[in-house]
Amino acid sequence: MYELELKISQQAARKAGHFLKKEFFLWDSKKINYKKGNERVTWCDKGAEKIILQILNKNFPSYSRLSEESGSKDRDSDYIWIIDPLDGTTNFTVHHPLFSVSIALLYKNNLVLGLTYSPITDEMYWATKNQGAYKDGQKIKVSNVSDFKKSVVTYCHGSGPNNRKKAHKLYEHFHNICHHCRHFGSTSMELAMLASGDTEAFMVSGARLWDVAAGIILAQEAGAKVSDWQGQKWNIESKSILVGNKKIHALCQKELKKIKLA
Structure with missing residues (x-):
């Protein structure tokens, strides 16, 4: 179809x-x-x-x-x-x-x-x-890496000070526990990179639908788990997004709870 x-x-x-x-x-x-x-x-x-x-x-x-x-x-x-x-x-x-x-x-x-x-x-x-x-x-297909210390995690944020504060908190925390934590400045490309196995996880809050729609179906069809930061299944009304292979997704969600972003 x-x-x-x-x-x-x-x-x-x-x-x-x-x-x-x-x-x-x-x-x-x-x-x-x-x-x-x-x-x-x-x-x-x-x-x-x-x-x-x-x-x-x-x-x-x-x-x-x-x-x-x-x-x-x-x-x-x-x-x-x-x-x-x-x-x-x-x-x-x-x-x-x-x-x-x-x-x-x-x-x-x-x-x-x-x-x-x-x-x-x-x-x-x-x-x-x-x-x-x-x-x-x-x-x-998404990466099969399951070790945080070998993982590249990317993140982005929507407009406004609240979303920027969340992004700063993400970087400060994940930079210390994974191989690299990066912000590349193009949400669609960051999701495409994840879908093709180049990175292991992606997180964003406050993104608009046009920022993420294409990348989300790419990631889903490549085998990624897609949810909001609370672990609920993503939908077009979701305010936050967490994407990764199943193992890294679970580890990211655990860490988001630790820093009170989930």
């Missing part, structure tokens, strides 16, 4: 990604603007979104959509595209190559498709429900 949606969304992500890659190497930091919450936004975010929406709307005119830059468009459909045209805007604006295009599809509020495209490395990650997760056509 969803072969057509996957094909078209991959085309949209690649076209937007090629646009972003070109602009990345021409970027001038004077072009930065700021939106609510002091988040950076560029005309490249909006340009990439325009490319994606033109392709998706042409091929699926009845589907609703939720996109970071232009908001929601409700067409009274069971299908909703979730779009982040440039995940990692700050990285992009400081000439850091870790950023991505992220597209997911909900059916009756359940994730059925997700993809993350890295323009600079030309890597495409994707998953459809019950069909596994893939990177450039090769099936991927």
